[in-house]
Amino acid sequence: MDEKGFESINVIPLVDVMLVLLTIVLTTSTFIAMGAIPVQLPKAESGETIKSIATTIVIDRQGVIFLDDNPLMPESLRQALVPLDRDHPILIRADRFIQLQSFVEVLDIVKGLEFKKVSLQTEENP
Numbered sequence: 582m583d584e585k586g587f588e589s590i591n592v593i594p595l596v597d598v599m600l601v602l603l604t605i606v607l608t609t610s611t612f613i614a615m616g617a618i619p620v621q622l623p624k625a626e627s628g629e630t631i632k633s634i635a636t637t638i639v640i641d642r643q644g645v646i647f648l649d650d651n652p653l654m655p656e657s658l659r660q661a662l663v664p665l666d667r668d669h670p671i672l673i674r675a676d677r678f679i680q681l682q683s684f685v686e687v688l689d690i691v692k693g694l695e696f697k698k699v700s701l702q703t704e705e706n707p
Contacts, residue, residue: 623677625703635670635700636662638691642676644683659690670698 620639638658639647646653648661662671671691675684691699 620674620676621678622674622702622704624706635672635698636665637672637674638687640673640675640679640683640687642678644679646683646687655686655690658687659694662691662694662696665696667695668697670700671696672700672702674702 620641637649639650641647646655646658648658653661673684673687673691675687688699
């Protein structure tokens with residue numbers, strides 16, 4: 582039997598796979614650029630940039646608490662923060678429309694554990 586070589590290569594499946602990979606990369610990069618948890622930050626006239634890498638606590642509009650993008654209950658938040666060094670910076674990103682009590686609970690946990698570098702992220706007021 583004579584074996585024939587390939588006369589042409591069907592590239593359509595390759596193009597399909599590459600388009601799917603491109604879609605995944607673009608979607609992922611959008612979440613990385615925006616932050617995975619959508620939060621409308623409160624506005625402030627003054628502010629400072631946090632230069633070191635901080636542990637981020639996010640409170641979304643529904644009052645759900647996230648520690649580095651992982652949802653937690655308040656008591657679990659306390660347990661997750663206990664092993665950290667007290668000089669480690671903590672950044673709180675709270676949606677501007679949450680109930681004040683949700684923010685106070687998180688701040689109470691952080692201050693109760695005696696963290697020294699606690700910041701609230703805001704947007705610059707135009």
